[in-house]
Amino acid sequence: MSEVSCPRCGKSVAELQNLDPGIIAKLGEEGKGESLPSQVCASCYAQLAGSVARGSVLMMREKAKEQKRLMLWKSRVNLIKKARQCMNDKMFSDAAVAYEKYLRVLEVVFDAKPGDLSPEHFKDSARTQELTIVASVYWDLLRIYDTSERYGERQGQSAQKLANFLKFTPILPDIVRKAEVFLKTAKNPAMIKQFLKLANDDKGRCFIATAAFESNLAPEVRFLCQFRDQFLRKHLAGNIFIFLYYKFSPPIARILDKSPRLKPAVRGILRRIISFLAARQ
Numbered sequence: 001m002s003e004v005s006c007p008r009c010g011k012s013v014a015e016l017q018n019l020d021p022g023i024i025a026k027l028g029e030e031g032k033g034e035s036l037p038s039q040v041c042a043s044c045y046a047q048l049a050g051s052v053a054r055g056s057v058l059m060m061r062e063k064a065k066e067q068k069r070l071m072l073w074k075s076r077v078n079l080i081k082k083a084r085q086c087m088n089d090k091m092f093s094d095a096a097v098a099y100e101k102y103l104r105v106l107e108v109v110f111d112a113k114p115g116d117l118s119p120e121h122f123k124d125s126a127r128t129q130e131l132t133i134v135a136s137v138y139w140d141l142l143r144i145y146d147t148s149e150r151y152g153e154r155q156g157q158s159a160q161k162l163a164n165f166l167k168f169t170p171i172l173p174d175i176v177r178k179a180e181v182f183l184k185t186a187k188n189p190a191m192i193k194q195f196l197k198l199a200n201d202d203k204g205r206c207f208i209a210t211a212a213f214e215s216n217l218a219p220e221v222r223f224l225c226q227f228r229d230q231f232l233r234k235h236l237a238g239n240i241f242i243f244l245y246y247k248f249s250p251p252i253a254r255i256l257d258k259s260p261r262l263k264p265a266v267r268g269i270l271r272r273i274i275s276f277l278a279a280r281q
Contacts (some may be wrong), residue, residue, distance in 0.1 A: 021037055075105060139178075228242060
């Protein structure tokens with residue numbers, strides 16, 4: 001019996017097998033089927049068929065993983081609702097459980113390790129508005145964990161996370177005021193003081209306009225804050241700009257604080273920007 005050479009591997013075999021069009025199509029989807037011959041030896045056929053099977057399994061797993069993430073992302077709404085209701089009913093332990101589940105959902109969605117959730121995970125998506133919800137969750141957890149000394153470590157973690165997320169949200173001044181009031185009755189006032197220090201340190205450095213005009217009550221600063229809340233926060237691009245501004249403004253603000261002679265020039269630039277924005281409202 002004469003032998004033929006496999007056009008794929010070059011081996012001499014008794015006969016060749018027709019390569020199934022379905023296999024060729026699957027491999028083509030993966031970018032591997034462009035130069036395949038129509039006939040191959042039995043060994044090559046088994047190898048290619050196995051490759052398609054493994055690829056299909058991996059695709060199915062990835063698809064299932066993405067579907068799970070989507071379901072988890074949607075489930076976070078009910079977890080927040082449950083936690084808020086528990087807070088209203090003074091069922092603080094149940095509220096803490098629901099809040100922790102919510103945070104774990106976000107960690108899974110963003111492929112973050114437990115405890116590693118950060119504002120960075122929200123910067124490149126339409127989920128930037130979730131930052132305010134996350135900050136409010138850590139504020140509630142800070143107060144819940146104040147009920148017992150055995151939760152001291154968790155309270156400390158909540159204080160740190162709250163300060164990290166809060167500076168990217170419009171509720172920073174409101175939460176700081178609430179924390180100052182809560183400090184008077186807190187069972188662990190040292191932890192609340194720690195949070196206030198972190199929050200006030202960030203608040204003092206994070207805004208170039210505040211550093212330039214030397215007051216967050218200056219009319220120019222108030223206009224920019226209003227523009228941020230009433231316009232920028234309504235758009236994805238605006239939220240990304242806010243995130244980047246809050247991320248990179250602290251070193252610039254510190255430079256202004258150390259070099260007051262630069263402030264008049266920065267104020268002039270900001271006033272031109274404000275005039276431009278005001279003329280188009």
